[in-house]
Amino acid sequence: MQVIDFIASNGPWAWLVAGLILLALELVVPGGFLLWMGIAGIVTGLVALLQPVGWPGQWLIFGVLSLVSIALWVRWSRARPAKTDRPYLNRRADLFIGQEAVLEMPIVQGYGRVVLGDTVWRVSGPELPVGHRVRIVGNLGAVLAVEPIG
Incomplete structure (x- = not known):
């Protein structure tokens, strides 16, 4: 409940900071999904700055943006073949x-x-x-x- 209270009291700035933290964590823990969650957090913060949205709406925006962007990234990355200098390795x-x-x-x-x-x-x-x-x-x-x- 502390996270919800923090977001409710600090609104858009909490999302911007959380997005930057997620982007920084992507540098330490590579994998790709934290990048998209960080971008979703920043976009959620910007939306909340421009248009007042309650905290449930902010969580909804963040969740939808995160899931959609991660799903699109996974689909795109699986669709393109990995380039290698040894294509017949293990084949x-x-x-x-x-x-x-x-x-x-x-x-x-x-x-x-x-x-x-x-x-x-x-x-x-x-x-x-x-x-x-x-x-x-x-x-x-x-x-x-x-x-x-x-």
Whole structure:
């Protein structure tokens, strides 16, 4: 109840100070949501300065602005892919799609092996003999899907 009494007695200035505190906390505790709550607090303070609003209305403005801005930020940040200098990290099999290889073990009952770089990979595809050239067309986890060439 002390927070409500403080806001009721100090009105817009309490929101402005709270917004600045939330912005400062965002520097210490990164994550993004305190930024939007701080901006919502400052906007709530500015609205209360320009138009007298009771404390329940101020809390409503702050809550709606916080939730909407955080939801929009999360949606926007999830929609854009993270840029990286190593796009195939933790997805090594995707790196080989489109490449050609020679079977080191025949594909029998749907599975065989190829050597790519310094690694032996399990492959799946139609039955083929040792030494046959294959093209990698996809992957199922760590198993490369292949098709025969020629």
